Amino acid sequence: xxxxxxxxxxxxxxxxxxxxxxxxxxxxxxxxxxxxxxxxxxxxxxxxxxxxxxxxxxxxxxxxxx
Numbered sequence: 001x002x003x004x005x006x007x008x009x010x011x012x013x014x015x016x017x018x019x020x021x022x023x024x025x026x027x028x029x030x031x032x033x034x035x036x037x038x039x040x041x042x043x044x045x046x047x048x049x050x051x052x053x054x055x056x057x058x059x060x061x062x063x064x065x066x
Contacts, residue, residue, distance in 0.1 A: 023033040
């Protein structure tokens with residue numbers, strides 16, 4: 001892992017923890033913050049998944065010259 005990626009991960013983790021600590025004044029605010037964080041991570045993982053080969057094959061077949 002590159003040093004830049006480690007530094008970016010450390011910065012993002014520190015900001016996330018700071019934001020979580022800022023939300024501890026209320027149980028509802030804390031749960032909203034955690035739910036939003038989980039939703040952001042879920043969307044990021046979904047977007048970073050590789051495309052299945054089957055979809056690429058059909059995509060290439062549709063766009064192939066006749």
